[in-house]
Amino acid sequence: MAIKEVNALQEIILKKLTAYLQTKSIDSPIVIGIHTGGVWLAKKLHAQLSQKGIVNEPLGTLDISFYRDDFTRAGLNPKVKPSDFPVSTEDRHVVLVDDVLMSGRTIRAAMNVVFEYGRPASITLVTLLDLNAAELPIKADITGQQLSLNRNQRVKLTGPDNLKLTIKTLSTQAN
Amino acid sequence: MSLLITGGRIIDPANQVDTFADIYLSGGKVAAIGDQASAFQARQTIDATGLVICPGFVDLYFYIPEPGYEQKGTVESETKAAAAGGVTSLCCPPATSPIIDSPSIATSIQKLASQSGYGRIWPIGAMTMGLKGAQLSEMATLKKAGCIGVTNMRYPFDNTRVLLRCLEYAASQDMTAFLQSIDLFLEQDGCVHNGPFSTRLGLPGIPETAETVALARDLLLVEQTGVRAHFSQLSTAKSVDMIADAQAKGLNITADVCIHHLLSTDECIEDFNCLYHIQPPLRDKADRQRLREGVSDGVLIAISSQHQPHETAAKMAPFAETAPGISGVETLLPLALELVDNGMFDLSTMIARLTCGPAGAANINAGNIGVGQRADICIFDPKERWLLSGETLHSKGKNTPHLNTMLKGRVRYTLVKGRRVFQS
Amino acid sequence: MGLAAIKDSSNIQLTDNGQLRHFLSIEGLPKALLTEILDTADSFISMEQQSVKKVPLLRGKTVVNLFFEPSTRTRITFELAAKRLSADVLNLNISTSATSKGETLLDTLKNLEAMASDMFVVRHSQSGAAHFIAEKVTPNIAIINAGDGRHAHPTQAMLDMLTVRRHKGDFKQLSVAIVGDILHSRVARSLIQAFTTLGVPDLRVIAPNTLLPVNVDALGLRVFNRMADGLKDVDVVIMLRLQYERMQTALLPSQHEFYQLYGLTRDKLKYAKPDAIVMHPGPINRGVEISSDVADGKQSVILDQVSNGIAVRMAVMSMAMSGQMTQQSDALKRLGDEQ
Numbered sequence: 001m002a003i004k005e006v007n008a009l010q011e012i013i014l015k016k017l018t019a020y021l022q023t024k025s026i027d028s029p030i031v032i033g034i035h036t037g038g039v040w041l042a043k044k045l046h047a048q049l050s051q052k053g054i055v056n057e058p059l060g061t062l063d064i065s066f067y068r069d070d071f072t073r074a075g076l077n078p079k080v081k082p083s084d085f086p087v088s089t090e091d092r093h094v095v096l097v098d099d100v101l102m103s104g105r106t107i108r109a110a111m112n113v114v115f116e117y118g119r120p121a122s123i124t125l126v127t128l129l130d131l132n133a134a135e136l137p138i139k140a141d142i143t144g145q146q147l148s149l150n151r152n153q154r155v156k157l158t159g160p161d162n163l164k165l166t167i168k169t170l171s172t173q174a175n
Numbered sequence: 176m177s178l179l180i181t182g183g184r185i186i187d188p189a190n191q192v193d194t195f196a197d198i199y200l201s202g203g204k205v206a207a208i209g210d211q212a213s214a215f216q217a218r219q220t221i222d223a224t225g226l227v228i229c230p231g232f233v234d235l236y237f238y239i240p241e242p243g244y245e246q247k248g249t250v251e252s253e254t255k256a257a258a259a260g261g262v263t264s265l266c267c268p269p270a271t272s273p274i275i276d277s278p279s280i281a282t283s284i285q286k287l288a289s290q291s292g293y294g295r296i297w298p299i300g301a302m303t304m305g306l307k308g309a310q311l312s313e314m315a316t317l318k319k320a321g322c323i324g325v326t327n328m329r330y331p332f333d334n335t336r337v338l339l340r341c342l343e344y345a346a347s348q349d350m351t352a353f354l355q356s357i358d359l360f361l362e363q364d365g366c367v368h369n370g371p372f373s374t375r376l377g378l379p380g381i382p383e384t385a386e387t388v389a390l391a392r393d394l395l396l397v398e399q400t401g402v403r404a405h406f407s408q409l410s411t412a413k414s415v416d417m418i419a420d421a422q423a424k425g426l427n428i429t430a431d432v433c434i435h436h437l438l439s440t441d442e443c444i445e446d447f448n449c450l451y452h453i454q455p456p457l458r459d460k461a462d463r464q465r466l467r468e469g470v471s472d473g474v475l476i477a478i479s480s481q482h483q484p485h486e487t488a489a490k491m492a493p494f495a496e497t498a499p500g501i502s503g504v505e506t507l508l509p510l511a512l513e514l515v516d517n518g519m520f521d522l523s524t525m526i527a528r529l530t531c532g533p534a535g536a537a538n539i540n541a542g543n544i545g546v547g548q549r550a551d552i553c554i555f556d557p558k559e560r561w562l563l564s565g566e567t568l569h570s571k572g573k574n575t576p577h578l579n580t581m582l583k584g585r586v587r588y589t590l591v592k593g594r595r596v597f598q599s
Numbered sequence: 600m601g602l603a604a605i606k607d608s609s610n611i612q613l614t615d616n617g618q619l620r621h622f623l624s625i626e627g628l629p630k631a632l633l634t635e636i637l638d639t640a641d642s643f644i645s646m647e648q649q650s651v652k653k654v655p656l657l658r659g660k661t662v663v664n665l666f667f668e669p670s671t672r673t674r675i676t677f678e679l680a681a682k683r684l685s686a687d688v689l690n691l692n693i694s695t696s697a698t699s700k701g702e703t704l705l706d707t708l709k710n711l712e713a714m715a716s717d718m719f720v721v722r723h724s725q726s727g728a729a730h731f732i733a734e735k736v737t738p739n740i741a742i743i744n745a746g747d748g749r750h751a752h753p754t755q756a757m758l759d760m761l762t763v764r765r766h767k768g769d770f771k772q773l774s775v776a777i778v779g780d781i782l783h784s785r786v787a788r789s790l791i792q793a794f795t796t797l798g799v800p801d802l803r804v805i806a807p808n809t810l811l812p813v814n815v816d817a818l819g820l821r822v823f824n825r826m827a828d829g830l831k832d833v834d835v836v837i838m839l840r841l842q843y844e845r846m847q848t849a850l851l852p853s854q855h856e857f858y859q860l861y862g863l864t865r866d867k868l869k870y871a872k873p874d875a876i877v878m879h880p881g882p883i884n885r886g887v888e889i890s891s892d893v894a895d896g897k898q899s900v901i902l903d904q905v906s907n908g909i910a911v912r913m914a915v916m917s918m919a920m921s922g923q924m925t926q927q928s929d930a931l932k933r934l935g936d937e938q
Contacts (some may be wrong), residue, residue, distance in 0.1 A: 028792065047669055065642075065827070066646070066654035066656055067654065067655060076639055076656075076918060076921060080642035081642070082642060082646055082648075082649065083651075085649075086922035117651065117653045163902075255918055315807055338653045370813060370814055371814040371817040371818075373812070373813070374812040374813055374814050374815055374817070374818070375626070375818065376750055377749030377751070377785060377788055378726050378727070378748075378749075378750070379749075380813060382813075412807065446611075446730065447726075447727035447730045447731065488705075491705055491735060492705070492725075492731065493704075493726065493727065493748075494725070494726065494727040494731075495727070495728045495748075496725055533864030
């Protein structure tokens with residue numbers, strides 16, 4: 001199945017999210033991007049929502065490295081960028097942005113981080129792609145495109161400029 | 176019981192023998208060699224094709240932990256290990272508890288050895304009572320009880336005068352002084368050679384001068400007293416030079432080196448390997464080279480094993496807290512053969528340094544398989560490769576860095592008084 | 600001789616694929632790994648500046664502080680680091696008596712192993728103690744060396760590296776001088792290893808000969824007996840504590856003369872570059888190795904060292920635990936495959 005261009009996906013997301021926020025009567029949400037791809041996307045989304053007057057505060061970013069569930073197997077990523085929450089999430093509506101929803105473990109860890117900074121009123125999950133491969137009961141509220149890959153395929157977002165999605169096929173011997 | 180050994184190469188440097196010939200043993204002695212031997216009908220035969228036949232080795236420094244430290248080994252277990260290593264005469268220092276400073280201990284150790292039935296123990300008695308470095312021991316009485324000499328091991332003397340008196344007295348009783356030259360103040364708490372490895376590992380180092388300063392003093396005192404002296408287990412190049420000079424001047428001295436100092440250097444302790452923790456310490460490549468040359472040209476007339484078995488716990492601690500010593504008698508032959516393979520000296524010289532050399536230094540009747548001599552014989556295969564494992568290591572002490580390694584050169588038979596006491 | 604001659608004894612510290620599983624000494628660790636430790640520590644420092652100071656990396660793990668030598672500061676920083684990683688911490692202060700030696704250590708450790716500990720932080724008066732434990736006693740427990748005899752104090756060296764990097768940037772341009780009792784100092788040995796591995800081109804030690812180990816220049820540095828020569832134009836000055844408790848007699852005539860010759864005063868600091876930083880692993884002896892005005896002065900980064908210590912220890916502990924667990928799960932997997 002063909003992937004749409006990132007620009008196109010971002011347009012779809014903006015439209016859907018705007019409608020969603022209106023339906024849910026969510027006022028002045030905080031946008032938080034998950035490193036690294038989610039932050040790239042969140043930057044544009046945050047700019048667009050700010051322009052529309054929907055969002056009034058700076059963008060937050062978070063890194064899940066210290067909250068992963070597989071650190072004892074995969075090791076720490078030393079280039080951890082620190083989480084940056086300019087606003088407390090206590091009692092606020094959060095829009096969480098990531099590039100690809102796969103197993104759902106990144107989102108679980110990200111939610112743990114959000115909760116460390118305060119108890120949110122709600123979390124809306126926005127992803128560019130949903131691979132229908134969740135291993136946990138986690139779903140994207142807004143997604144640009146649903147996509148099913150073969151077991152040996154992975155999709156990657158490259159950036160930060162000229163955001164592009166590419167599908168990679170792993171060699172049969174790779175894990 | 177008569178025994179004929181055929182087809183082997185007999186190397187007996189004491190009698191300048193290196194020949195392919197048969198050897199016939201009877202009544203515990205060497206009865207005939209060569210054509211005369213072949214004429215005999217023996218009750219038993221050993222086919223020694225491809226093997227070397229030589230006198231059982233004479234080891235000038237072999238720790239016997241009994242009495243007092245039986246958890247490390249016993250007379251039986253260690254003389255058996257010695258036999259497995261081809262050693263039929265071993266000289267043990269007074270490192271027992273009680274110390275060999277009374278004739279009864281000397282006698283009982285020798286008795287235990289003869290009861291065990293392996294090799295013969297020639298004890299070295301204590302030079303001072305209790306090795307305390309203050310009062311002379313009863314050297315004449317010890318000699319009568321079978322001690323071949325006296326030593327104060329590495330223990331201090333109250334002062335230099337006491338050492339002088341010991342040497343004077345030993346000379347007058349015709350006792351050999353076995354000296355381990357060490358300045359304990361320079362050694363301090365050192366446990367390894369003072370060099371780049373001790374610096375990197377932060378282990379307290381023992382400088383060369385800890386040995387050479389004491390050696391210089393000891394040589395002068397030996398000269399003054401005229402005592403017959405043997406210097407045990409030297410470790411530095413300079414020591415070899417000093418011994419060579421003294422011998423050239425006519426001093427009645429001999430010296431030996433421990434086999435491990437001929438093979439290994441301080442590099443071996445690099446990862447805190449306490450199996451290489453010994454006294455004196457392994458030093459650097461230049462020292463090792465000079466020691467090898469000393470063995471080759473005869474300044475060092477003997478190679479000793481410095482066999483020192485320990486229980487496992489003694490080596491299960493951080494390096495400086497482990498007990499020094501390697502359980503080495505069973506690797507003596509393969510390690511010595513390595514030097515022959517390296518071209519350091521020939522096989523005959525090697526055997527001389529393990530037989531007539533030490534026997535001469537200790538002034539004992541051993542290391543000689545001429546006709547009429549006691550049939551203490553080692554028969555070995557210089558080429559056989561074998562694994563030193565828990566099963567093939569007979570000593571109670573498993574503290575050898577060569578455990579679970581392949582060795583080249585193996586004792587096949589050891590005979591004491593013409594009787595097989597070891598066979599591999 | 601130099602570092603090139605090191606046998607690969609580092610493999611005891613590393614897993615099969617090069618991850619850290621024990622942190623025993625700087626020696627034998629590749630530059631990339633040291634850099635990884637520094638980068639990881641940096642991220643923990645950034646994290647510390649947030650309101651959230653704790654992360655769940657070592658949740659459910661038991662870390663035991665085994666201090667056979669007394670220490671308050673180091674033990675507390677390790678405890679803080681472990682707690683910030685959400686680990687459970689046990690403190691065991693066992694003083695070594697003169698007579699109880701290897702057996703006590705062995706028995707103590709075997710008992711602790713039976714109680715399912717995951718990590719030991721060990722300080723001991725004997726060089727090689729941490730290696731001994733990692734190699735012979737409890738290879739499946741991550742061992743962090745908090746100082747063994749004169750041999751190594753690797754976490755101290757790493758927090759010093761982090762401090763230097765944060766103040767001076769690239770190691771490749773630096774001139775560094777280490778001053779004082781090098782002979783007895785495990786900090787000095789680890790510093791020398793770390794600076795050399797990270798590529799410092801000009802590394803110096805300054806001390807009287809009695810406080811220098813033999814062949815110290817074989818470690819790849821220059822030796823000076825005078826501060827005026829040794830401090831000339833250096834970027835970093837590291838003063839070592841004059842370890843009176845470890846000194847045998849007859850190494851120095853007096854503290855007074857030591858201070859005259861080697862104490863870092865404002866005048867002596869002038870030999871170094873004007874923007875040189877002053878460091879000290881602590882605790883400092885004012886008026887012995889360093890004057891108060893230098894210790895408290897604007898070039899001193901001693902307090903930074905202290906705060907960097909927690910982040911570095913967090914980095915090392917989490918990396919070692921991760922490596923240890925990877926090694927064990929790989930071993931189990933291999934076992935499973937064989938069956």
